[in-house]
Amino acid sequence: MDDVRVCFVGDSFVAGVGDSEFLGWTGRLASGSDGVALTAYNLGVRRQTSSDIRARWLAECAPRLPESCDGRVVFSFGVNDTTAEDGAPRVDPDVSVENLEVILREVAQRGWRVLVVGSPPIDDAEQNERTARLDRRFAEVCGSGGVEYVSVFDALVTDAVWMQQVRDGDGAHPDSGGYRAMATLVRPTWERWLTPR
């Protein structure tokens, strides 16, 4: 079997914050991937914006994806960009888009296959509007660059389990049921994308 290694790079949702089973959506995807010799590295960090991730992603992925393996990277970020601080989003949407574009250029230079997963909704209607707009812009960037993109926002904002667990939690992160719902949305694309080259 091929030696496939995937780095999941992103924010607290990638890290699986709030999941009492400590799998998150990334662990659930990985554990259902029979038939592939898969190593999964979780590089989600709380509060990180696309600018934070642009600054660190390569330094963390390089030692984890040696030449000898089939290296892949899954990115998911954006919610921290759209958080309002002092009346403005932490990262301007144009900068978020630029960060994604730069990251996609860098990952292409390394030859690693890439997948981008959109941001989920939280319990804040105004921020959710900004996140939904950023989701559409990220989808355009990926579409025009031939990069796989999975949007989860529209499905999760009407998902009773996700929204209820977010409200029952800290207002942003669900428990296991919510992460299971998110993994289910990503799984079809993930399985196609994971196929060894």
Add this chain to the structure above:
Amino acid sequence: MDDVRVCFVGDSFVAGVGDSEFLGWTGRLASGSDGVALTAYNLGVRRQTSSDIRARWLAECAPRLPESCDGRVVFSFGVNDTTAEDGAPRVDPDVSVENLEVILREVAQRGWRVLVVGSPPIDDAEQNERTARLDRRFAEVCGSGGVEYVSVFDALVTDAVWMQQVRDGDGAHPDSGGYRAMATLVRPTWERWLTPR
């Protein structure tokens, strides 16, 4: 509740390689820690020696353990140091000990509470002898520095599940049952150590 964040830093055993449930011993410890608001970051990397880990640990832990949280670090490494290459271990035991000493000084300077977990056996009797010797030296370093240390070698080398799953796997890593056994060995110390300050 306190905001406790733990970075697990180490090698492929920390990463949970071979575990079809993608939890490893670290995920199993984290998921059984009710009553603590815990964020767990897994920073295990395949093939890394104590020298590799000494070089990267602080750069990866710093953005994950901001001042506002109760930051902790769990280290576990050594098996890759004792691997023979060209007739000698990849890292000389004196250098492994020095690496651990430097790491413990650095973590003390940052004020993060630290726990060290010893290396497990693999399916190679000669390398296991070297790992067992390094385990005793690591225990001495931690003991003299007042750092919590959990040795797992002696228990796992006679653990039927661990040794059988290692043999059934790639000769080094077990599946879920082995990682469950390792988590059980670490849990008593982990629970005492995790108590918020």
